[in-house]
Amino acid sequence: MQDDTAFRQETRTWLAANCPASMRSYMPVGETCSGGRHFQFISDDQKVWMQRMAERGWTAPTWPTEYGGGGLTKQHAKILHDELNAITARSPLTSMGLSMIGPALLEFGSEELKQQHLPAIVRGDIRWCQGYSEPNAGSDLAGLQAKAEDRGDHFIVNGQKVWTTYADKADWMFCLVRTDLNSAKHSGISLVLFDMTTPGVSARPILLISGSSPFCETFLDDVRVEKNQVVGDINAGWSIAKYLLTHEREMIGGIGSTTAQKTVGARAIDAVGLREGRLADEILRGEVADWEIDFMSHQLTTERVRDESTSSSLGNASAMLKLYGTELNKRRCELLLALEGLDAMRWDESSEARLWLRSKGNSIEGGTSEIQLNIIAKRILGLG
Numbered sequence: 479m480q481d482d483t484a485f486r487q488e489t490r491t492w493l494a495a496n497c498p499a500s501m502r503s504y505m506p507v508g509e510t511c512s513g514g515r516h517f518q519f520i521s522d523d524q525k526v527w528m529q530r531m532a533e534r535g536w537t538a539p540t541w542p543t544e545y546g547g548g549g550l551t552k553q554h555a556k557i558l559h560d561e562l563n564a565i566t567a568r569s570p571l572t573s574m575g576l577s578m579i580g581p582a583l584l585e586f587g588s589e590e591l592k593q594q595h596l597p598a599i600v601r602g603d604i605r606w607c608q609g610y611s612e613p614n615a616g617s618d619l620a621g622l623q624a625k626a627e628d629r630g631d632h633f634i635v636n637g638q639k640v641w642t643t644y645a646d647k648a649d650w651m652f653c654l655v656r657t658d659l660n661s662a663k664h665s666g667i668s669l670v671l672f673d674m675t676t677p678g679v680s681a682r683p684i685l686l687i688s689g690s691s692p693f694c695e696t697f698l699d700d701v702r703v704e705k706n707q708v709v710g711d712i713n714a715g716w717s718i719a720k721y722l723l724t725h726e727r728e729m730i731g732g733i734g735s736t737t738a739q740k741t742v743g744a745r746a747i748d749a750v751g752l753r754e755g756r757l758a759d760e761i762l763r764g765e766v767a768d769w770e771i772d773f774m775s776h777q778l779t780t781e782r783v784r785d786e787s788t789s790s791s792l793g794n795a796s797a798m799l800k801l802y803g804t805e806l807n808k809r810r811c812e813l814l815l816a817l818e819g820l821d822a823m824r825w826d827e828s829s830e831a832r833l834w835l836r837s838k839g840n841s842i843e844g845g846t847s848e849i850q851l852n853i854i855a856k857r858i859l860g861l862g
């Protein structure tokens with residue numbers, strides 16, 4: 479294996495040659511590359527950047543090379559991450575495939591499922607959505623009712639999902655269904671995969687207060703799901719679902735430590751010229767400084783937790799990162815509104831007002847803050 483210095487040098491040289499200039503800037507809202515059959519690239523540069531990174535497996539740096547990943551060690555992946563940050567490179571691909579179903583397939587999927595799905599995720603060919611929540615199963619996820627009837631070599635699925643992010647744009651869904659109606663609540667659940675073009679799957683967008691419709695109600699009417707598309711064992715989906723949630727929570731927690739956007743301090747400099755003068759309102763000035771300190775602490779804590787982790791998931795620590803990261807992002811949005819005043823009250827897609835409204839959902843998606851506090855209390859602190 480290459481030593482760290484040589485790897486860093488080679489990575490730096492490769493990025494200098496391969497990262498298009500227009501992909502070296504903070505990512506405006508709405509310009510994320512999500513991949514998928516119907517994805518419209520914002521520019522040729524965005525497409526080239528995704529493809530070049532995917533060819534090296536660097537859209538999934540630590541995944542094994544046999545599934546299209548980069549095969550990097552944790553240490554080399556960190557170096558790659560540092561070098562990408564150093565040139566403010568945009569994420570070449572951000573998807574539920576990479577951060578949610580991919581890790582679950584690596585851990586629990588059959589060889590056939592890994593070969594079928596992982597390389598397509600790395601290349602950004604297929605976009606995934608998450609069919610967990612139902613009208614009466616959110617925090618109480620194990621109360622889900624979508625049922626899968628055994629028909630020999632396949633299941634027939636009927637039920638309804640809700641809050642399914644980008645169900646109307648995704649190509650495949652990973653979905654929790656009840657495969658045994660007679661067993662206890664947490665048993666009898668399976669995680670199944672199906673193509674969104676399968677007959678019987680339909681999605682209806684829900685309009686949100688932020689003015690966009692990223693979520694859908696998803697209806698499953700007599701949907702045929704092959705048995706080879708069950709992740710792990712039939713009726714053993716609950717522990718796989720929880721494992722996947724630890725990856726989702728780590729990913730959502732990253733919203734508080736992201737370097738893809740300017741920090742509040744940097745935005746304050748843009749908005750009011752902190753360098754020339756001082757932000758007149760000293761309370762606001764203090765809040766900006768507090769946020770910057772907390773942002774750095776969150777980044778360092780996330781890095782420490784990842785360094786200390788010896789398994790393929792951060793486990794219950796993901797609840798802590800999710801809770802804190804999402805609160806930090808909500809504070810970020812509040813502060814930007816305060817800093818920019820009336821200028822923030824635009825209604826274009828990247829306006830601060832709309833981001834502020836969207837941030838309210840951060841402490842609900844992936845499990846509410848109250849649920850994260852319950853996990854921290856019970857599983858980390860050992861209370862109750």
Ligand SMILES: Cc1cc2nc3c(=O)[nH]c(=O)nc-3n(C[C@H](O)[C@H](O)[C@H](O)COP(=O)(O)OP(=O)(O)OC[C@H]3O[C@@H](n4cnc5c(N)ncnc54)[C@H](O)[C@@H]3O)c2cc1C
Nearest residue numbers: 608609610611616617641642643839842843844845846848
């Ligand atoms: C932006 C966003 C994106 C989402 N994307 C998806 C997606 O792609 N796929 C998907 O399947 N789902 C998605 N969801 C749904 C999300 O997972 C659920 O909204 C969430 O789990 C909460 O469930 P609920 O809305 O049914 O609220 P409920 O579970 O009804 O909770 C209502 C309130 O009661 C509190 N509460 C409930 N139980 C407890 C308890 N035991 N202890 C303390 N307080 C409790 C909650 O904290 C909350 O404040 C998304 C949600 C949002 C906001």
